[in-house]
Amino acid sequence: MSATATGTIGGATQASGAKHTVTMIAGDGIGPDVAWATKEILAAAGASVDWEDRIAGKEAFDAGYDTGVMPDTLESLARTRVALKGPLATPVGDGGKSANVTLRKLFEMYGNIRPCKELPNVIGPFAGRGIDLIVVRENVEDVYAGIEHMQTPGVAQCLKLISHKGCEKIIRLAFELSKAQGRKKVHCATKANIMKLTEGYLKRVFETVAPEYPEFESEHIIIDNCCHQLVMNPEQFDVIVSTNMNGDIVSDLTSGLVGGLGIAPSMNIGDDAIMFEAVHGTAPDIAGQDKANPTALLLAAVMMLRHFKDFKTADTIEHALYVTLEASIFTGDIAAGRPAVGTKKFTETLIANLGRKSAKLIDRGYSPIEMPKVSTAPDLVKAPKRRDIGVDIFIESGMLPMEFGTAIEKVTTGAALKLKNISNRGVQVWPTAVAAFDGVDHYGCRFFADPRGSEVTDEHICDLINLLCGAGFRWMHMEKLIEIDGQAAFAKAQGES
Ligand code: NAD
Numbered sequence: 001m002s003a004t005a006t007g008t009i010g011g012a013t014q015a016s017g018a019k020h021t022v023t024m025i026a027g028d029g030i031g032p033d034v035a036w037a038t039k040e041i042l043a044a045a046g047a048s049v050d051w052e053d054r055i056a057g058k059e060a061f062d063a064g065y066d067t068g069v070m071p072d073t074l075e076s077l078a079r080t081r082v083a084l085k086g087p088l089a090t091p092v093g094d095g096g097k098s099a100n101v102t103l104r105k106l107f108e109m110y111g112n113i114r115p116c117k118e119l120p121n122v123i124g125p126f127a128g129r130g131i132d133l134i135v136v137r138e139n140v141e142d143v144y145a146g147i148e149h150m151q152t153p154g155v156a157q158c159l160k161l162i163s164h165k166g167c168e169k170i171i172r173l174a175f176e177l178s179k180a181q182g183r184k185k186v187h188c189a190t191k192a193n194i195m196k197l198t199e200g201y202l203k204r205v206f207e208t209v210a211p212e213y214p215e216f217e218s219e220h221i222i223i224d225n226c227c228h229q230l231v232m233n234p235e236q237f238d239v240i241v242s243t244n245m246n247g248d249i250v251s252d253l254t255s256g257l258v259g260g261l262g263i264a265p266s267m268n269i270g271d272d273a274i275m276f277e278a279v280h281g282t283a284p285d286i287a288g289q290d291k292a293n294p295t296a297l298l299l300a301a302v303m304m305l306r307h308f309k310d311f312k313t314a315d316t317i318e319h320a321l322y323v324t325l326e327a328s329i330f331t332g333d334i335a336a337g338r339p340a341v342g343t344k345k346f347t348e349t350l351i352a353n354l355g356r357k358s359a360k361l362i363d364r365g366y367s368p369i370e371m372p373k374v375s376t377a378p379d380l381v382k383a384p385k386r387r388d389i390g391v392d393i394f395i396e397s398g399m400l401p402m403e404f405g406t407a408i409e410k411v412t413t414g415a416a417l418k419l420k421n422i423s424n425r426g427v428q429v430w431p432t433a434v435a436a437f438d439g440v441d442h443y444g445c446r447f448f449a450d451p452r453g454s455e456v457t458d459e460h461i462c463d464l465i466n467l468l469c470g471a472g473f474r475w476m477h478m479e480k481l482i483e484i485d486g487q488a489a490f491a492k493a494q495g496e497s
Contacts, residue, residue, distance in 0.1 A: 020308050023076040023083040024051040028058045029282025030292035031086030037294035037347040038084070038301050044351040045320075047305055047313045052076045056099045057088030057282075068099025069106075077107065077273055084301055085277040089284075097146075100277075104139055109268035109275060110166065111173045112137040112247065115303075116254035119263055119295075120360050121325045123336040126234060126257050133237040134183070135254055136174040137247025138202075139268060141166040144244045151476050152396045155442040162198040162243065164381045165374060167205035172372030173269070174241035175213040180369045185217040185238040186210070189226040189246060197491060199223075202243055227253060255279055262293030262333040265300035267307075271371060274307060276300040286332075290342035293331035295321065298350075306366045315363070322358030324350045383484045388456045390448035390481035391417060392490075393465065396474045398441050405430030408445055411471040416460040417447035423493035432495065444493070448481070456480075 026035035210218035255264035261280035278296035424439035
């Protein structure tokens with residue numbers, strides 16, 4: 001797959017009014033209810049869409065597809081490059097992977113865009129404050145890459161991979177989206193104060209890229225403060241860009257600010273495919289009972305129409321939704337004690353309101369997002385100078401720190417690498433002791449070249465591992481310590497000098 005401009009995904013450059021083929025995945029639970037409602041409303045509004053109905057989720061898992069996606073669904077999306085998707089049931093614990101994640105990853109839909117906008121007459125603690133913000137979440141990297149290993153029978157590890165390319169793409173996407181929607185301010189929310197290399201990467205790239213978009217205010221914010229500010233003063237936010245896990249959490253928080261999952265749409269975007277979906281799950285408690293709120297999927301479809309440049313039909317549907325809610329016609333999830341209607345009645349009323357205008361709906365003057373163009377080369381970043389100067393070897397041991405450290409030092413005496421310190425879950429426990437040790441059988445042993453500063457070779461590391469194995473120590477993981485352009489490219493343990 002090659003990088004292209006957004007304008008070409010799924011025929012977005014076609015003239016307004018041209019017919020668009022869309023892969024429709026109704027999904028599980030309430031999926032068929034909300035998909036039905038959305039199709040009815042789009043048809044009544046005159047949207048030029050041909051649906052290709054396809055299957056993912058429970059039926060695909062039951063048919064033996066571990067990815068949760070039927071092959072003809074993948075084939076359809078590879079061709080149409082645009083999907084509208086209802087919720088999919090994900091197996092919990094062991095078993096198949098999430099079908100949602102499969103779709104996002106196979107088509108490298110690296111950006112997850114979640115608008116959060118107050119709707120009329122929806123009661124909540126923040127109603128009336130005019131919240132209208134967007135969370136832009138990196139969608140494929142971070143701990144969601146799912147690279148996990150049991151390190152010992154009692155210690156699990158998950159790799160958090162953050163790349164320069166991933167950061168650059170999501171940050172540029174956030175700025176391009178801001179342009180397309182006439183937004184004014186972009187916050188980059190990270191945990192860079194703790195994870196300086198990974199979360200800090202997003203911050204550093206943000207600070208490099210932001211000056212290319214001088215028309216926007218840009219500001220970095222620590223993610224926990226961002227959550228606090230979102231609850232205290234949400235109106236200050238316009239666009240928030242974040243890494244995968246933080247973005248996942250913060251975007252659920254923002255959905256809650258304006259009335260919950262039943263009204264929260266989202267879109268997954270990449271260079272090759274785009275998938276519009278509701279944020280909510282399959283809601284098994286109300287599935288098939290004519291109780292589901294179709295607003296989230298409908299608003300996702302409205303985003304899709306804007307992607308097709310069919311601004312007129314998108315506006316017509318959004319106005320009809322506002323008029324319906326203003327007339328106090330709601331499904332139970334947002335009725336807050338007021339009389340509620342079922343999915344069918346809500347849909348019929350909304351269709352009857354097509355063509356009516358709401359005075360409350362502010363036109364943002366949408367335009368299609370210009371997709372950022374970032375090189376597809378895997379080795380995008382080249383360092384002029386790079387040297388291996390040491391190694392962290394992680395060893396399983398039930399010994400106490402001082403006893404363990406003395407033993408490792410003794411076994412490795414005379415090696416080309418010298419033991420500098422030992423940590424347990426990131427805290428240095430040798431050569432200096434911690435005040436209160438309550439560790440686990442997972443020690444990180446940090447070795448540097450001896451003399452310090454000289455270069456380490458793979459042969460040195462193999463010799464070191466042979467010494468450790470020969471003395472009966474079990475290692476389970478190793479990381480080279482490198483210097484990039486003269487700077488140490490690894491974190492220090494807590495307490496390490
Ligand atoms: P959920 O979103 O399905 O339900 C949470 C609560 O919100 C329930 O009380 C439900 O009735 C209500 N709700 C959700 N959407 C609603 C709507 N449109 N109208 C009215 N009420 C609505 O979350 P869950 O219970 O944690 O998850 C159930 C299943 O959905 C799980 O298998 C989970 O993996 C899956 N899931 C899928 C997606 C997706 O496909 N994008 C997202 C989240 C969860």
